[in-house]
Amino acid sequence: MASEKTLNVKNLAALGAERLAELLLELAQGDAVMKHQLRLELASRVSGGDAAAEIRKRLASIAKSRSFVDWQKMAAFGRDLDMQRTAIMSYVLPTQPSEAFDLLWRMLELAPSVYERCDDSNGMIGGVMELAREDLGTVAAQTQHDPARLAARVFDSVCANDYGQFDGFIALMAKALGQDGLLILKAKFEALAASSPRKSAADERRVIGISTRGPIYQQDYETQRPARLVQSALTQIADALGDVDGYVARFSEEECANPATAASIAERLLTADRPDEAMAALKRAEAKFQAGGYWPDWQRVRIDALDALGLVGDAQSARWDIFEQALNAEYLRAFIKRLPDFDDVEAETRALAHVAQYPRFGQALSFLIDWPAHDRAADLVLARHDELDGNHYWLLTPGAETLEQRHPLAATLMLRAMIDYSLGAGKYKRYGHTARHLQTCEYLARRIESFGHHLDHEAYVADLRLRHGRKSGFWNA
Numbered sequence: 001m002a003s004e005k006t007l008n009v010k011n012l013a014a015l016g017a018e019r020l021a022e023l024l025l026e027l028a029q030g031d032a033v034m035k036h037q038l039r040l041e042l043a044s045r046v047s048g049g050d051a052a053a054e055i056r057k058r059l060a061s062i063a064k065s066r067s068f069v070d071w072q073k074m075a076a077f078g079r080d081l082d083m084q085r086t087a088i089m090s091y092v093l094p095t096q097p098s099e100a101f102d103l104l105w106r107m108l109e110l111a112p113s114v115y116e117r118c119d120d121s122n123g124m125i126g127g128v129m130e131l132a133r134e135d136l137g138t139v140a141a142q143t144q145h146d147p148a149r150l151a152a153r154v155f156d157s158v159c160a161n162d163y164g165q166f167d168g169f170i171a172l173m174a175k176a177l178g179q180d181g182l183l184i185l186k187a188k189f190e191a192l193a194a195s196s197p198r199k200s201a202a203d204e205r206r207v208i209g210i211s212t213r214g215p216i217y218q219q220d221y222e223t224q225r226p227a228r229l230v231q232s233a234l235t236q237i238a239d240a241l242g243d244v245d246g247y248v249a250r251f252s253e254e255e256c257a258n259p260a261t262a263a264s265i266a267e268r269l270l271t272a273d274r275p276d277e278a279m280a281a282l283k284r285a286e287a288k289f290q291a292g293g294y295w296p297d298w299q300r301v302r303i304d305a306l307d308a309l310g311l312v313g314d315a316q317s318a319r320w321d322i323f324e325q326a327l328n329a330e331y332l333r334a335f336i337k338r339l340p341d342f343d344d345v346e347a348e349t350r351a352l353a354h355v356a357q358y359p360r361f362g363q364a365l366s367f368l369i370d371w372p373a374h375d376r377a378a379d380l381v382l383a384r385h386d387e388l389d390g391n392h393y394w395l396l397t398p399g400a401e402t403l404e405q406r407h408p409l410a411a412t413l414m415l416r417a418m419i420d421y422s423l424g425a426g427k428y429k430r431y432g433h434t435a436r437h438l439q440t441c442e443y444l445a446r447r448i449e450s451f452g453h454h455l456d457h458e459a460y461v462a463d464l465r466l467r468h469g470r471k472s473g474f475w476n477a
Contacts (some may be wrong), residue, residue, distance in 0.1 A: 049092035052099045055084050059103070063110055065398045069118035078124035089139075097143045103359075104136040108157070111165035129165045137172030147181035147295035154181075155188045161247040170233060174240035176440075186237045193230040208249055244272045258401075259285040266301045275308035312338070323351065327358060327367045352376050361387035362395055369399050378407035385413045385454075390421025393433070400440070408444040409451065415441050416460065436475035438464075 004011055012020065021280040062081070069077045073376060085107060111129055120126055154173050159168045231250060238246035248265050255261050262285035270277035282302050289295050293298040299322055306315035319335040322328050332351055336344045352373050361384055368377035377399070381388070388396070396414045404411035415437040421427070422434040438461070445457035456465060468474065 013044065015329050031414065039203070051087060051274075052096060052103060055087055055092065055103055056106070058084055059106055059110060063113055065113075066117065071119065074118060074120075074122070074124060078128060081125065081128045082131070083248075085128060085135065089135055093139060098211060101136065101139045101143050104132055104139060105153075105157075107132050108136065108165045108472070111163045112160075115163045133167075133169065133172065140173055140176035143176070145181070147178055150177055150182055151181045151184040151188065155185055155470070159192075159229065170236040171240060177240075179241065182237055182241050186234065186241075189233045189237070192226060193234075218239050239268075244268045244274070255317060256281065256284050257288055259293070259298035261285070263295070263297035263301040266305060267297075270304055270308055275305055279305045279309065310351065326356060327355060327360075327363055329371060356380055356383075364388060364391055365396055365399060366403035369402055372402075374406065376404050376409035381407075381410040381413055385417075390417035390419070391425075393418055393430075397433075400437075404444055408447045409454070412441050412444050412457075413442075413454065413467060417468060419464070423464070423471060423474060426471075428471075428473050431471070431474040431477045434474055475477045 004014075014220055032190055058080075085104070088103045088107075092103060108129060114125060118125065150173070154169065154177065160170055161167065161169070170185070177185060187414050188290065235247060235250045238244075238250065247268055251265065256265065262281050266278035266281040269281060271273070278301070282305060285298060289298050299318070303315050303318050306312075306318065316335055316338060319331045323332040324334065336347050336351075352368070352371075353368050355364050355373075356376060356379070358367075361380075365377060365380055368374070368380060379405075390396070396418050400411040400414040403414070419434050419437050419441075422430040427434075441460070442457055448456075454460075465475075
């Protein structure tokens with residue numbers, strides 16, 4: 001039974017409301033965030049409108065402040081911002097959704113003044129802003145808006161997105177904008193593109209630097225940013241409208257030769273039931289894909305396109321090739337899933353035999369443990385134990401735990417690899433873990449009938465003492 005001194009709800013409630021209120025006031029004297037929270041709680045008891053007024057007042061205060069928030073105050077500042085966001089969703093939204101919508105937008109508009117006076121290297125403020133942006137998208141879909149006014153506001157915000165607070169905003173607001181609002185927004189960005197300054201002749205531009213590609217001109221900064229902004233916005237709008245051709249039109253021939261871009265185009269063409277065009281889009285980037293690099297989306301979408309075109313055999317061959325090259329379990333499962341009955345067992349056996357011979361030992365072991373194929377993982381360790389990398393503790397520690405019940409010798413060899421590496425490399429910070437590994441080896445030794453050509457536990461410990469007997473940090477751990 002819990003003591004009456006234990007901090008829990010029941011014991012604290014026994015103090016009585018008045019005493020608890022006194023304690024809260026005392027604690028709040030040195031905690032500005034707690035003061036704001038208490039005010040919000042009191043305001044929320046009256047009405048959502050009072051809570052909204054309190055939040056608006058606090059946001060205005062944050063906007064006006066010019067003092068620098070150092071690292072010691074960042075946690076409290078982040079909690080304060082997130083408290084305003086939570087209060088909007090909890091206290092204002094249920095009764096005043098339009099007010100909640102406006103407050104969340106106002107919070108995102110604080111980003112420039114907030115970022116300019118604090119160091120958000122840990123991403124705390126960015127995380128709060130991201131949550132506020134997602135909340136705004138949710139609230140926007142639940143409220144009524146004039147398409148023209150909302151489009152104008154979205155346009156202004158996206159154009160002022162200097163700190164990423166409005167990243168992906170058009171997609172979030174698409175439902176609230178509707179087709180009419182999206183078309184108005186599209187017209188605004190097209191007008192921006194038409195009014196953007198054009199590049200002057202090279203001899204008329206001011207050089208502000210030199211790069212490996214030649215002179216850097218000041219005007220380039222003034223023209224490239226609006227161009228990128230318009231490109232991104234019109235692409236998002238085309239996506240939101242389901243306008244595949246409009247989406248494709250946003251990319252140049254050079255961009256279409258990029259496998260990532262080609263995959264995004266082909267994926268949308270497949271959604272529109274245009275597999276031939278999707279495959280053609282992928283082929284435009286095939287040369288760059290073959291030249292090397294990591295382009296997983298291109299491979300994935302190509303297989304989808306092959307299936308859509310009825311080229312099932314080619315799609316299956318592509319899945320197997322990807323599995324063979326990278327031991328990709330997702331593609332192997334997809335390959336096996338599409339096989340006729342009884343063929344799947346043969347295919348899995350062939351696949352696991354391939355894994356056992358895979359040149360990258362760590363990747364092969366990880367695959368067999370995760371698949372799972374624990375018997376084969378143990379066989380791999382026993383057959384290729386000299387390839388164990390004791391520095392790969394993130395693989396060997398859980399791997400040994402997985403195998404120790406049925407395969408104690410394999411688990412022991414994995415633990416010994418980590419022990420040998422830590423002691424041999426003098427990784428003294430790992431000695432505590434290393435000592436525990438040795439204790440586990442002692443426990444497992446009782447269940448190993450034969451160590452084969454490996455040292456038994458007593459001989460292994462004696463060899464350790466011979467080689468590392470002076471490392472007291474390990475032996476005394």
